[in-house]
Amino acid sequence: MNTTDTCNALVASLSDYVDGTLDPSLCIELEQHLQSCQKCRIVVNTLRKTIELYHEPTSSEALPQDVRARLFLRLNLEDYLKKEV
Amino acid sequence: MINETEKAAFSMEALRGGDREEFARFVETYSTQVYRLGLKMLNDPQDAEDMLQETFIKAFKALPTFEGRSSLSTWLYRIAINEALMTLRKRRPNQVSVDEGVETVEGEIEPREILDWCCLPEREMLSVESRKFMNEAIQQLSPALRAVFVLRDIEGLSIKETADTLNLSETAVKTRLLRARLRLRELLTVYYGERVVESKRA
Numbered sequence: 001m002n003t004t005d006t007c008n009a010l011v012a013s014l015s016d017y018v019d020g021t022l023d024p025s026l027c028i029e030l031e032q033h034l035q036s037c038q039k040c041r042i043v044v045n046t047l048r049k050t051i052e053l054y055h056e057p058t059s060s061e062a063l064p065q066d067v068r069a070r071l072f073l074r075l076n077l078e079d080y081l082k083k084e085v
Numbered sequence: 086m087i088n089e090t091e092k093a094a095f096s097m098e099a100l101r102g103g104d105r106e107e108f109a110r111f112v113e114t115y116s117t118q119v120y121r122l123g124l125k126m127l128n129d130p131q132d133a134e135d136m137l138q139e140t141f142i143k144a145f146k147a148l149p150t151f152e153g154r155s156s157l158s159t160w161l162y163r164i165a166i167n168e169a170l171m172t173l174r175k176r177r178p179n180q181v182s183v184d185e186g187v188e189t190v191e192g193e194i195e196p197r198e199i200l201d202w203c204c205l206p207e208r209e210m211l212s213v214e215s216r217k218f219m220n221e222a223i224q225q226l227s228p229a230l231r232a233v234f235v236l237r238d239i240e241g242l243s244i245k246e247t248a249d250t251l252n253l254s255e256t257a258v259k260t261r262l263l264r265a266r267l268r269l270r271e272l273l274t275v276y277y278g279e280r281v282v283e284s285k286r287a
């Protein structure tokens with residue numbers, strides 16, 4: 001698994017590539033390289049996975065009730081607090 | 086995340102005029118997102134709560150002058166992210182600027198950690214411990230990179246919306262996003278890589 005100049009040159013395109021916004025000709029070039037380079041394939045796969053994991057919505061991070069209550073109080077909106085969402 | 090119908094959903098006239106009921110609806114709609122942004126940027130519940138309150142206090146004061154050049158949510162995100170950056174600046178006075186020189190794409194971004202951990206079971210990747218590690222990993226990004234990553238990849242804003250929120254060019258956003266993503270990939274590869282090795286040994 002040697003790193004070549006091609007690998008290094010393609011790093012700059014990876015973000016656009018996983019977003020699907022890479023220029024088509026560069027995209028072809030990158031995909032050709034990926035077929036023959038395991039190292040870059042791993043980088044692309046783990047980069048995708050990284051983004052996917054962070055994007056996963058986490059319900060535990062909904063606004064806690066006590067935080068919500070203190071926010072409404074601070075904003076003098078306590079009259080509207082009783083209404084649950 | 087940014088809702089196209091929001092203009093219809095809120096009466097701008099009421100919001101600008103300081104109508105409390107409409108403002109309560111506005112707070113109800115966006116408080117979860119603002120709080121989550123605070124948690125990701127600051128990784129501290131108390132700081133995130135302070136940021137949340139300050140953001141809506143400032144928004145309430147600034148609403149009468151809201152010109153509608155950006156969407157209401159982009160406008161609110163801008164206030165929120167500035168609050169978060171200000172908090173970070175107080176923690177480390179010399180370090181924080183969203184305008185820190187646009188990093189070059191060359192050098193020091195070449196991937197080092199090469200190990201495929203995509204095969205790990207979901208429950209392992211989404212465990213409480215893993216989540217904690219992931220949040221800590223974000224804190225290793227510079228505030229400038231962190232802001233871009235949190236808005237784009239966690240909050241799901243588009244490149245353009247992220248650029249508008251941070252007053253950056255789209256090119257600068259893309260450059261920072263690339264660096265942030267690659268850096269996090271390195272950190273996650275070290276973390277999950279250990280688990281892959283362990284699972285093979287077991």
Ligand SMILES: [Zn+2]
Nearest residue numbers: 007037039040
């Ligand atoms: Zn390669």
